[in-house]
Amino acid sequence: MSAKVIDGKAEAERLRGAVAEEVARLKADHGFVPGLAVVLVGEDPASKVYVSSKAKQTVEVGMTSYEHKLPADTPEADVLALVERLNQDPGVDGILVQLPLPKHIDSTKVLETIAPDKDVDGFHVVNVGKLSTGQWSLVPCTPYGSMMLLRSTLGKLSGLEAVVVGRSNIVGKPMAQLLLKANCTVTVAHSRTKDLPAVCRRADIVVAAVGIPELVKGDWIKPGATVIDVGINRVPAPEKGEGKTKLVGDVDYASAAKVAGAITPVPGGVGPMTIATLLGNTLIAACRRRGLTPPTYFAQIDKDLFG
Secondary structure (H helix, E strand, O other), rough: OOOOOOOOOHHHHHHHHHHHHHHHHHHHHHOOOOOOEEEOOOOOOHHHHHHHHHHHHHHHOOOEEEEEEOOOOHHHHHHHHHHHHHOOOOOOOOOEEEEOOOOOOOOHHHHHHHOOOOOOOOOOHHHHHHOOOOOOOOHHHHHHHHHHHHHHOOOOOOEEEEEOOOOOOOOHHHHHHHHHHOEEEEEEOOOOOOOOHHHHOOOEEEEOOOOOOOEEHHHOOOOOEEEEEEOEEEEEEEEHHHEEEEEEEEOOHHHHHHOOOOOOOOOOOOOHHHHHHHHHHHHHHHHHHOOOOOOOOOOOHHHHHOO
């Protein structure tokens, strides 16, 4: 048995195509173009690459991209003031502050300054609270993308047993809420869970988001289960040469792929979905802020997630 490989690149491409079509329609029918503002503080190399990719894809789907790159020593008050200005800017529909922020800046304070209706990362306490109580909210991008992959792979999720390995505010907790909303029976496990392998073996769906390279082994997976690997870990790859590295997930792909029914690769699985869903969130935010019904493609996703 060999697992079906869940192609996140292809799914993300379809999603971006749908966003581009709807952006063009909004411009033609309503005379506006959604705008996404990204704030980057400092020179973190991974963040710079990620922000550049976001800006490129934002423009490719026809949206307006606003990039705000600030020095690492920018005072917290200046970052908060920028966010407040973006809150008031009618051309900005989505605001994303790239994490991590420099240590002298309180990330929670910055994220909670973002207007909830422009919080396209879904991290504001208002959106978190709405999600946890089953109300419509902007949803964190990685769990949102993971749910899209699950829907496209399995169809209905109702009644399935899901184990989420990881309890972060960014992935683990919102992922559990979305799975509950889809009528799964959900266990949130983590690195301190007693007999974690046995807990995982119960699951029809395993979502690995714990940040430990290749933690989840093939013999932890129930035969035929669907595995969503959210982890992105850079580890040494001596087979490639001295000092070389490679990306691996939180799942030992080689052994898990022999047992699972379907699995996301790393890279090429969940990762591509994250920016695509960010663009989707920006489009939805732009419509809702103007009292417009979200486009059909996203209205159906909303219906799947929120009923």
